[in-house]
Amino acid sequence: MEKEILEKYKKAGEIAKTVREEGRKLVKPGVKILEIAEKVENRIKELGGIPAWPLNISINEISAHYSPSQDDETTVKEGDVVKLDVGVAVDGYVADTASTVALSEKDKKLVEASEKALEEAIKLVKPGRDVNEISAKIEEIIKSFDLKPITNLTGHGLEQYTVHSEPRVPNYKSDYSHILEEGEVIAIEPFVTRGRNYITEEDEDRGLSYSLVQIKPCRLREARQIIEAMKERKGLPFSERWTNIKGIKLKLAMRELKDRGCIGTHRILRGDSKISQAEHTIIVLDEPIVTTR
Numbered sequence: 001m002e003k004e005i006l007e008k009y010k011k012a013g014e015i016a017k018t019v020r021e022e023g024r025k026l027v028k029p030g031v032k033i034l035e036i037a038e039k040v041e042n043r044i045k046e047l048g049g050i051p052a053w054p055l056n057i058s059i060n061e062i063s064a065h066y067s068p069s070q071d072d073e074t075t076v077k078e079g080d081v082v083k084l085d086v087g088v089a090v091d092g093y094v095a096d097t098a099s100t101v102a103l104s105e106k107d108k109k110l111v112e113a114s115e116k117a118l119e120e121a122i123k124l125v126k127p128g129r130d131v132n133e134i135s136a137k138i139e140e141i142i143k144s145f146d147l148k149p150i151t152n153l154t155g156h157g158l159e160q161y162t163v164h165s166e167p168r169v170p171n172y173k174s175d176y177s178h179i180l181e182e183g184e185v186i187a188i189e190p191f192v193t194r195g196r197n198y199i200t201e202e203d204e205d206r207g208l209s210y211s212l213v214q215i216k217p218c219r220l221r222e223a224r225q226i227i228e229a230m231k232e233r234k235g236l237p238f239s240e241r242w243t244n245i246k247g248i249k250l251k252l253a254m255r256e257l258k259d260r261g262c263i264g265t266h267r268i269l270r271g272d273s274k275i276s277q278a279e280h281t282i283i284v285l286d287e288p289i290v291t292t293r
């Protein structure tokens with residue numbers, strides 16, 4: 001990997017780590033998740049990055065893809081399991097990291113299992129390693145806690161302006177095989193539950209995090225403005241919170257963009273019981289670099 005690119009990955013990782021830890025401290029009963037999202041995203045910019053996606057704050061049985069809308073009233077409640085999934089891009093080079101705050105004592109084990117699985121998995125990362133061995137280790141650790149890995153959410157590769165690429169890193173031993181190569185960048189993210197071991201996508205189109213699918217002429221000026229703002233993201237997901245369009249105008253513009261097939265929603269993913277997640281980004285080298293630790 002070129003030195004310049006390596007430095008960008010490292011910088012993104014450093015920022016992501018800082019804001020993840022600051023974000024964790026904000027997770028307290030009564031706090032609006034909208035406030036957490038805005039604070040974390042502003043800090044990313046202050047520190048010299050951009051959010052690689054809208055901060056995901058997924059609570060309890062929601063595993064991923066929940067990001068507050070601009071009028072979201074959701075607050076953190078006593079006993080919640082709150083996952084912060086942070087993405088930071090520096091010139092498109094992404095750091096992806098997640099951490100879970102369990103507000104009740106009885107859920108601490110869920111968090112411990114995802115963290116331990118992640119740490120043990122990272123120890124196996126090196127060029128020449130089959131990711132299936134890493135997956136098997138993740139499954140083994142989670143099961144040693146008498147808990148289950150979510151099988152249809154996986155770790156993944158990262159590339160410039162691309163937040164999910166090959167290889168995958170499943171959270172259980174599967175038929176998937178990929179030999180890690182020097183210079184690959186991967187995110188490993190064990191998801192752990194006591195309940196059903198897979199998640200489903202919500203039917204309702206209320207994802208709150210969007211990607212540009214295709215550019216088509218739009219009737220509403222606000223819809224055209226949003227397309228322009230999304231183009232600048234070069235493929236990275238976008239939040240309606242990042243526009244200065246509000247209320248009904250925003251709703252109509254988003255409706256038109258969806259109806260014309262210009263944007264796709266990252267739909268909310270959920271299981272049937274509380275879920276924890278831990279995630280780091282790793283550059284595969286003889287001495288691997290965990291950019292977000």
Ligand code: CO
Pocket residue numbers: 096155156187189279
């Ligand atoms: Co990820």
